[in-house]
Amino acid sequence: MQTRPCWVEICTRSLEDNYRLLASLAGPQVDLLAIVKANAYGHSLKLCAPAVVRAGAQWLGVTSVEEGIEARSVCPDARVLVIGSVFPGQAQDVVRHKLTPVVWDLRQFDELEAAASAADVRSIAVHLEIDTGMSRQGTDLESLAPLLARFHSESPLRLEGVMTHLFAADEADERVTDDQLDRMEAILSHIRAAGLHAGILNIGNTAALLAGQAHKISTLAARHKMKAMMRPGLALYGLVPEYDPAFSPAEPISLGHARSKLQPVLSWKSQVVSLRTVEPGAVVGYNGTFVATEPMRLALVAVGYADGLDRKLGNHFSLLVRGQRAPVVGRISMDQSVIDVTDIPDVAAGDDVVIVGHQGDETISAFDHAKTAGTIPWEIFTRIGERVPRVAT
Missing domain, CATH: 3.20.20.10 (Alanine racemase)
Structure with missing residues (x-):
């Protein structure tokens, strides 16, 4: 199935x-x-x-x-x-x-x-x-x-x-x-x-x-x-702890x-579900925390905070699609997120979206997530929900 x-x-x-x-x-x-x-x-x-x-x-x-x-x-x-x-x-x-x-x-x-x-x-x-x-x-x-x-x-x-x-x-x-x-x-x-x-x-x-x-x-x-x-x-x-400069000026x-x-072991991925174009003034997501100031192309991604994607990343983070960083716009929903693909050509439904891992020349690490969410990479990994299947590659 x-x-x-x-x-x-x-x-x-x-x-x-x-x-x-x-x-x-x-x-x-x-x-x-x-x-x-x-x-x-x-x-x-x-x-x-x-x-x-x-x-x-x-x-x-x-x-x-x-x-x-x-x-x-x-x-x-x-x-x-x-x-x-x-x-x-x-x-x-x-x-x-x-x-x-x-x-x-x-x-x-x-x-x-x-x-x-x-x-x-x-x-x-x-x-x-x-x-x-x-x-x-x-x-x-x-x-x-x-x-x-x-x-x-x-x-x-x-x-x-x-x-x-x-x-x-x-x-x-x-x-x-x-x-x-x-x-x-x-x-x-x-x-x-x-x-x-x-x-x-x-x-x-x-x-x-x-x-x-x-x-x-x-x-x-x-x-x-x-x-x-x-x-x-x-x-x-595959991750090395980062030393806190308050205690350790040099690691x-x-x-x-x-x-x-060391080699990263985990890659977390989703896909583009659908796309839409919005006009200036359109609001995105719950409570309208993001308002378009120009025509934008938006992609809906099948990942949300119930999957482990921290809600604090909304409007403050990017995911990878077609090897480029696409900003997360609006609040992250329970099951979905929206990314701005206005400047990324040819994005289509079914395209892979990388949440943790690499795509092309770009990489997003658990440390990147942790720094934006104000936590540690251990929590980023362990927060990934049980409903997200793990597949050996």
Whole structure:
């Protein structure tokens, strides 16, 4: 059946190439956890998780047990780390689908132990999250002892990894990151003093990896006889985080190198539905926020805010048609947008319109969307609606 002409193309080969590039940057001393949470940042977990596994990934990172089940269905042999909480009633699915949960709360221990007992499972690997300063999730030094006490010979829970989140890895002076790593050093010493050993030190996102912090993290891991693991997300999908000049006057040279090598994975497209000519004084869209001052040729495009196109882009953005930028005029509707094609010859119904991606010599990136909408590219990707089909190319 012919579908509405609004779709996303996913280049899985680019994704595979990006993973291999990131693995080479990390080096053999660091394993990578490929982040495919939030439907692979809006790119489609079903398409992207198998692609990174083909490229060599042994670990997949998801937010929830639900995502973990989906990842397991398409990647039966991968390790799947559930980074968000295991909520009440979900521990049985963790056991059933052989997921690896992140824990930091005694309630999670209780639920996992009960589920393991009910299923007669004797060993469940878990990763213990440490809060090293973000105040989001994880335990701190003061609350650590009761959790460590739960890793005993009668418990099915096995401490496989210790993790934290470097929340300011995109700040070039690295002071915050260094402070977090110092806190982690102290935590690891307490864990060893308790007679426990975790084999994996799971630290660092895209920004940390591309900023060259893999060596620092792997050195910390080696001091505690652990293997370092880093968690690239945005870079897998071909984008490099931009450093905030308020915190980082100059970004590391390594980011520029990565930006030249990584390949965008997602292209978002629609089509021209119909065209019309309007006279001066004609209003366009809801509330007449755009009024024609001269005769104009307008194209109706099958994409709106229900598809994920930010309503704030109306009158402030352009889309690509026939390789040229066509300004969005009027407010973006739920299902449609209007672009000005007065100066673009031969536009016709059925012409492809690029929302994210390239056409001819022009490119529109998720960063372009984010700057105009006042947000970040992560949100641009994850906002693309479920009703927009993802197609592998």
